[in-house]
Amino acid sequence: MRIKLKLFAMLTERLPPGSVDHTTELEVPEGATARQVVERLHIPPELASLALVDGVHLTRRQFAERTLHEGETLAIFPPIAGGSRPAPALLP
Amino acid sequence: MSWSRKLLRVDLARGTCTSEALNMDWAREYLGQRGLATKYLSEEIDPQVDPLSPDNELIFATGPLTGTTAGTAGRYSVITKGALTGAIACSNSGGLFGAELKKAGWDMVIFQGRAPKPVYLLLRDDKAELLPADALWGRTVWETERRIRKQHGDPHMKIASIGGAGEQQVLYASVINDEYRAAGRSGVGAVMGSKQLKAVAVKGTGKVPVRDAAKFREVTAATRKLLEENPVTSEALPTYGTNVLMNIINESGGLPTRNATDVQFEGASKISGEAMRDMVREDGQTNLVHREPCFSCTIGCGRVSRILRTHFSVKDRPEYWGDSGGLEYESAWALGAATGVEDLEALTFCNFLCNEHGMDTITFGSTVGAAMELFQVGALSEAQVGYPLRFGDAHALVRITEETAKGIGFGKEMGLGSRRLCERYGHPDLSMTVKGQEFPAYDGRALQGMGLEYATSNRGACHVRGYTVSSEILGVPEKTDPLVHEGKAGLVKAFQDMTAVVDSAGLCLFSTFAWGLPEISIQLEADSEGDFSVDNLSRIGERIWNLEREFNLAAGLTGKDDTLPKRLLKEAARTGPAKGHVSRLDVMLPEYYELRGWSPTGVPGTETLERLGVKTLYPTAA
Numbered sequence: 001m002r003i004k005l006k007l008f009a010m011l012t013e014r015l016p017p018g019s020v021d022h023t024t025e026l027e028v029p030e031g032a033t034a035r036q037v038v039e040r041l042h043i044p045p046e047l048a049s050l051a052l053v054d055g056v057h058l059t060r061r062q063f064a065e066r067t068l069h070e071g072e073t074l075a076i077f078p079p080i081a082g083g084s085r086p087a088p089a090l091l092p
Numbered sequence: 093m094s095w096s097r098k099l100l101r102v103d104l105a106r107g108t109c110t111s112e113a114l115n116m117d118w119a120r121e122y123l124g125q126r127g128l129a130t131k132y133l134s135e136e137i138d139p140q141v142d143p144l145s146p147d148n149e150l151i152f153a154t155g156p157l158t159g160t161t162a163g164t165a166g167r168y169s170v171i172t173k174g175a176l177t178g179a180i181a182c183s184n185s186g187g188l189f190g191a192e193l194k195k196a197g198w199d200m201v202i203f204q205g206r207a208p209k210p211v212y213l214l215l216r217d218d219k220a221e222l223l224p225a226d227a228l229w230g231r232t233v234w235e236t237e238r239r240i241r242k243q244h245g246d247p248h249m250k251i252a253s254i255g256g257a258g259e260q261q262v263l264y265a266s267v268i269n270d271e272y273r274a275a276g277r278s279g280v281g282a283v284m285g286s287k288q289l290k291a292v293a294v295k296g297t298g299k300v301p302v303r304d305a306a307k308f309r310e311v312t313a314a315t316r317k318l319l320e321e322n323p324v325t326s327e328a329l330p331t332y333g334t335n336v337l338m339n340i341i342n343e344s345g346g347l348p349t350r351n352a353t354d355v356q357f358e359g360a361s362k363i364s365g366e367a368m369r370d371m372v373r374e375d376g377q378t379n380l381v382h383r384e385p386c387f388s389c390t391i392g393c394g395r396v397s398r399i400l401r402t403h404f405s406v407k408d409r410p411e412y413w414g415d416s417g418g419l420e421y422e423s424a425w426a427l428g429a430a431t432g433v434e435d436l437e438a439l440t441f442c443n444f445l446c447n448e449h450g451m452d453t454i455t456f457g458s459t460v461g462a463a464m465e466l467f468q469v470g471a472l473s474e475a476q477v478g479y480p481l482r483f484g485d486a487h488a489l490v491r492i493t494e495e496t497a498k499g500i501g502f503g504k505e506m507g508l509g510s511r512r513l514c515e516r517y518g519h520p521d522l523s524m525t526v527k528g529q530e531f532p533a534y535d536g537r538a539l540q541g542m543g544l545e546y547a548t549s550n551r552g553a554c555h556v557r558g559y560t561v562s563s564e565i566l567g568v569p570e571k572t573d574p575l576v577h578e579g580k581a582g583l584v585k586a587f588q589d590m591t592a593v594v595d596s597a598g599l600c601l602f603s604t605f606a607w608g609l610p611e612i613s614i615q616l617e618a619d620s621e622g623d624f625s626v627d628n629l630s631r632i633g634e635r636i637w638n639l640e641r642e643f644n645l646a647a648g649l650t651g652k653d654d655t656l657p658k659r660l661l662k663e664a665a666r667t668g669p670a671k672g673h674v675s676r677l678d679v680m681l682p683e684y685y686e687l688r689g690w691s692p693t694g695v696p697g698t699e700t701l702e703r704l705g706v707k708t709l710y711p712t713a714a
Contacts, residue, residue, distance in 0.1 A: 008339045009332055012366055021361040022339065049323070050567070055345045055669040057571070075343045079323035 002027055003068050005037065006075040014041060023073075034074055035064045049079035094156045094302050094619045095119055096199045100220055102213060104287050105146065105205035109213070109220035114199050120622045121705060124155035126182045127596035127636040129171035129200055133180075134639060134709060136202075139646035143173040143279070144261060144286040146206035152193065152252070152292060153201075155598025156620045159194030159300040159387070160308070163316045164600035166191045166387025168275075173647065175279030175286075176263045176455065176509055177528040177552040180643045183266070183280045184556070184595055185252075186386035186394070187273030192250035194598075195296030203287055212240065212253075212291040217298060225290035229259060232448045233268045240293045253291035254281045255450030260499045261285050262507035264455035272417025272447040273386070273394075278529060278551050281450050308618040315611045319390050322606035324568075329393040329602060330383060334421040335365030337533070337561075338429075344565055344574065345668020346538030347425065348531070350432045350483045351461035352524050352657070355535045355665045359434025363424050367436055373400050379436055381415050391602055395419060397440050405441035405490050416444050422555070425533035426457025427493075431464060432483035442493040449497035455509055458530035460492055462510035462522050471517045477502045521658045527552035527649065536660045536677075538670035539564045541572070541580040544680040547654045548584065550640035556601055558587035568605060575669065577676035581683035589633035596636060635704040638688075638696050645710035651694025654681060 005026045007015050015024055028037055038048045051058045052075040058066060068074060101110045115132075122128040129151040141147040150172045157165040168190030174181030193201070196217050203213075210225035228236050233255040241249050252269035258281035265281030266274045275281075302308040319325045328336050341347045342360035349357040361367060368380040377398065385392035395418030399406050406412040419427075419439060423446070427439045446453045466472040467481040474480050478501055481488050495503025505513060510530055514523040524531055529552025536543025541560030546553040555561065560583050564574035572583060590609060594601055597612060609626045616624035644653075655661075660675045685692060689700030701708055 006339075006343070009328060009336055009366060012370060022366065050340065050565075052343050052669075055343055057344070057565075057573075059571075077340050079328065 001030055001070040003037070003071070004073040006073060008075070008077050010078045011043065011047065011076060014043060028068065031067050033063075033065060033067055034058060037068065037074060038076060043076070047078050048076045050077040051075070094160055094300050095124065096194065096197050098197065098199065100198050100201045100215070102201060102203045102220070102222065103205055104203055104207040104211065104222070104289060107207070107211075107222050109222065111218070121632070122636060122639070123593065123596035123632055124199065125153045125158070125167070125169045125596045125598055126171065126184070127592060127632065127639075129153035129169065130180060130182065130636065130639055130643065132200070132202065133171055133173070134643045137173065139173070139643050139709060140648060141173060143175045143178060143283055146287070148173050148283055148286075150203040150280070150283050150287060150289070151200055154190050154194045154199055155596055157615060158598030159191040160302060160312075160619060161388060162312045162599065162615050162619070163319050164386070164389045164391065164603045165598050166389060167595075167598050167600055168193060169595065170267050170275040170280040172280055172283045174529075174551060175261065175265075175282035177278050178647060179278075179527050179550060179552055179649060180640045180647075181278035181280055181551050182595065183275035183277045185267070185269055185273045185275040186389070186600060187270030188387050189250040189252050189269035189273070189294065190598070191387040192294045192296045194300050195298050196294050197296065197298055201292065203289060206286065207288040210288045210290050212289065212293060214244070215292070215294045215296075217296060228290045230256070232256065233450050234271060234448050236291055237271060240291060244293070246295060249293050249295050251291055251293045253450070254284050255448060255497075256499060257449050257451045257497060257507070258282055258285035260507065262451060262496070262499070263509045263512070264452040264459075266450045266452050268447055268450050274447065274452070276452040277454065277554065302619045303621055304618050308615070311614045311618050315607060315615060316390060318606045318611065319603065324605040325391045325602065329391050332365030332369055333383065333393050333395045333418070335368060335395070335419055335424050337421045338364035338424060339366065340565060341534060344538060345665065345670045346535045346565070346574065347429050347533065348524070348535045349429045351430060351458075351465040351522065352535065352659055353465070354667065355538055355670055356668050357429040357432070357434075359432075360429065362434045363419075363428040363436050363439055365421070368395065368397065368418060371436070374402070375400055379440060380418060386600070389600065391600075393602060399440050399444070400437050403437040403441070404487065405438055412441065412444060417447050419443050422532045423453035423457070426454045427460075427489065428457075429533070430457050430461035431489055433486045433489050434484070435486035438486040438490055441490060445493050445497050451497060454532050455530045456493070456496065456506070458524055459506055459510040459513060460489060462514055462524065463492070463506065465522050466514065466517050466519060469519065471519050524657050524659070525553060526656060527653050529553050534561055535665065535670070536656055536675040537665045537673045538668065539574045540577040540676060540680065541574070541583050543656055543660060543675035543677055544580055544584045544684060545588070547656050547677055547681060548588075548684060550637065550644055556591065558584050558591055559601065560584055560587050562587070562605070569608070575673055577680050581680050581687050584684060585687050588637055589630060592633040592636040593629050596632070631704065635706055638701060638704055638706045641696055642701075642706060642709040645695060651685075654694055
């Protein structure tokens, strides 16, 4: 099946030449998860700090388990934010 | 120790400059900068004063950490009653000016009255004098900086000034320092213009002392290391600047587009941080030339850009071919997505003009978006504007920016801001404002927390009073679902109170991607005398928030002003993950009031004010 893949910020350089607006089309096996797509592109999963399918954020569990469907758009952002260290006093 | 313990009081009407001891009791209660200056302002002016009258005051203030070697400690703020909003205003800026003011030995400068003729303040360490500015009045920010430096033979003098926008009292005029750093919001530049104060020029040669130098070196080394290890502060912000947010907010369906008629912009990637850095133009160069850090900052998110010489905006104007301040995320959004323009070079030119003439890019861009919608619905005609003002038209954007900056043509009306403009043309609902101030680059339908933050922000709609984007999109310190409204009242309150501490300490908000209150606490404890435990800092933040609220209530604002544009409350988002959603302010606001210890109409309760030690300014407080 074919999906759209978008890579941003420091991951942009991993897009194939000719990609437009950070987007490329990709043929992936039926039932592939977001994590499997990322691994197939040799992107370390920890660099996929934020993953969205059609704009909806995936939890880490959904990232590993949710299967993609034909025509969906997977967007991956490296750690453009996402504190490596929590700020415990911030939350009530 | 690193309060200088003195302030400069400048009586512009009399032309006097007087040194005064800082009220250290207030400093312990309100820290510095935003908090402490708000305390002075609320004690010294009638909150109901006309912001542009001589009875308003204008305060330039630093924090206890400003000018020290703590990471990001280069901030200062301009505090006054806002010209745009009639509410408390505090606009925060980086660059090098704030640290220089502190090194000259001043915690703050309070300007009172109105000068009979244009003047500027010259500070050489503890020597202060008011000098005539007749030859500077009418000059741009950039010319003003050049002329003052030349006049005093000092190419390194640090200057904050207003351009024509501030002189003409454009209601969203900024104070600009170091050529392109802005105390941008709420019209602090208009207040400065109303006082006939053109500039503040500073030469500071002192060192900012700290309480325990050895301990301070140790803790600032450790906290700097955190900035250097955090992927946001060590890689994403340095590499792409704040405009790295453009694509992610757009992908998340929260990018207000064409005056918030849409929540996603098809041209987002063309105006993003990635485009600035990576998109090679026909001249073989990129828009981004290099990055530029503020004082004592290892992050260096600031952008320096160069416009393509053959671009229509500058092809016959070599004076704009040089390098200057590039687009921040909010500016790229306001000038771009809010107007539907995806021409990166045009946006960069308009950004240069806003800096050169001293205008807030957020309010200006949003006002252009509102004017474009007025044009689209037929409330504004081509005859009235002088040309078609259509969404997406880069030529129209450039033209209206020049007209507004110079106060000519339809630009004169643009200087009112979107609320007054939309009221004038019979469509008040088309103004994307809260308390008269335009909201920035996050849509309150797609980020429920930001909707509540806009509604309750003391200085009018604002993202940097409580940046819940951090949690709702970026997952710091903990990911929350942006579309869910449950729990957001507590999140907003926590972010607001913490940010009041950051803004009052002299630090940059971006440090909080790597730091929480514990890291700020250990730096303040080594720096200054007082109780800077996390508990007390939390109380200080809440105290500042409540004092600002009291000021606003005394100024005549009420809980009814804690609302959002009708569009965000009634018109559902049309695309993306927020499709079908409106802001649930109706549910979040009562919960927020309760968490704050305020009445159902938004008035701080006596118990709350007593617990925090805030003096009641509003006589009918419950």
